[in-house]
Amino acid sequence: MSERIVSFVMSGGVGSRLWPLSREDNPKQFHDFSGDGSMLAKTLRRLAARPAGETPIFLIASERHAERVHADLAGLDLAGGGPLFEPTGRNTAAAVALATLRTLSEFGDSLVLVVPSDHEISTAEQFWRSVEAGAVPAHAGRLVVFGIKPTQPETGYGYIEVAADRDGVFDVSRFVEKPDLATAQTYLEAGTFYWNTGIFLFRAGAMRDAFAAFAPDIWRATEAAYKAATSDLSGLYMPLELYSAIPSTSIDYAIMERAKGIAMVPAGFRWNDLGSWQSLLDVGPSDDQGNVIVGDVVAIDCENSYIRGEGRLLSAIGMKDVAIVSTADATFVAPVSHSQHVKKIVEQLEKSGRLETRFTPAHDRVIESGAWRQRVHH
CATH class of the missing domain: 3.90.550.10 (Spore Coat Polysaccharide Biosynthesis Protein SpsA; Chain A)
Incomplete structure (x- = not known):
């Protein structure tokens, strides 16, 4: 038609x-x-x-x-x-x-x-x-x-x-x-x-x-x-x-x-629907150990994990089946199987009047265009 x-x-x-x-x-x-x-x-x-x-x-x-x-x-x-x-x-x-x-x-x-x-x-x-x-x-x-x-x-x-x-x-x-x-x-x-x-x-x-x-x-x-x-x-x-x-x-x-x-x-x-860190792990370009690594990251002996650094160096050793997401003003760590529950943290932060749920630090905006630069070691 x-x-x-x-x-x-x-x-x-x-x-x-x-x-x-x-x-x-x-x-x-x-x-x-x-x-x-x-x-x-x-x-x-x-x-x-x-x-x-x-x-x-x-x-x-x-x-x-x-x-x-x-x-x-x-x-x-x-x-x-x-x-x-x-x-x-x-x-x-x-x-x-x-x-x-x-x-x-x-x-x-x-x-x-x-x-x-x-x-x-x-x-x-x-x-x-x-x-x-x-x-x-x-x-x-x-x-x-x-x-x-x-x-x-x-x-x-x-x-x-x-x-x-x-x-x-x-x-x-x-x-x-x-x-x-x-x-x-x-x-x-x-x-x-x-x-x-x-x-x-x-x-x-x-x-x-x-x-x-x-x-x-x-x-x-x-x-x-x-x-x-x-x-x-x-x-x-x-x-x-x-x-x-x-x-x-x-x-x-x-x-x-x-x-x-x-x-x-x-x-x-x-x-x-890319509605969780698990979903980004499922669809992202993964390495030989099943990790999706984004940003300036050093990951050693990690498996099936989503590790994303926005800006400063992020390093991890021996992590398995986890999501680690670090921005200029906040870091989130959880088993990827629990990544649907991020909203609970957001709700708690909003009740406390925290601004981290509302505004992106200016630094993150600057580096976002370069987020696909990777540094990975195993």
Whole structure:
């Protein structure tokens, strides 16, 4: 198919599970984890690589990150799209409502694709092949999600349970939250559960109707903020007073867990949400001992560890299955199997009023571009 698909990238998250690298002022989507551009830039390039069909590309991001956003947009053809800046974060339901409103006002009842800004996906070709497979049920008025067949009992992802399959498109039975390990193991063995990628495809009119049925307060508040927005060459800006009045909840809670007839397309691409140091260990370039080493690091007799130094020399001996991440003002150390729990530290720091969760030291900004310089000894 080559019909218009209006694409929106959600880039409002903080990525606290990758603290101390990811901060409020410099979240993970702006980091380069593989040496070929930031997560956001790679997401935008993937959308721009659609083989055929009109694909305007929009970005929903925090107003405070406007400068970083424009740096990542440089040189990209957005095909008539552009940035929409949130004056404050109101979670993903507001972002999807905003995407739907923008599409209806400019493109009518077109197909809308909403993707996170910070996921690792194998190739643009495989990605778009999966999206085009979802265009058929989406065009028929169904809300479409994309699932990944689990390869291990993962506790860091939400899951989708599916029922009947028709021509490669499954009916969704239910969405389930991140499980504990025992529950994740039963999901893996059942064979009817998929990891939820957080990628959505739908007709703008179908999503508008879903908001009208299940979350009319979110729709009304987002519409009020959108109608009062101002635009200039740098993007669209909404008034803080109106935008902050939008109820803050996820699109999963507001719509997807309540709507009927949702379709799931199995994703034909490799995917990782890079939501933990374990995930970066899984996808990063590793040495003979299974370590991923980034920065000015000396590692001796270490195995299966993620060791990252931002700036000053970091040295480690005899470490196995650990994450060590050192920035100018903070150091994090944990077994990689516990790396999903970083949020607990972030929550404790925030309760104490510590600034290390919010701001990146100026020194780190300077050396970030050279983070791939390595010094490794075994």
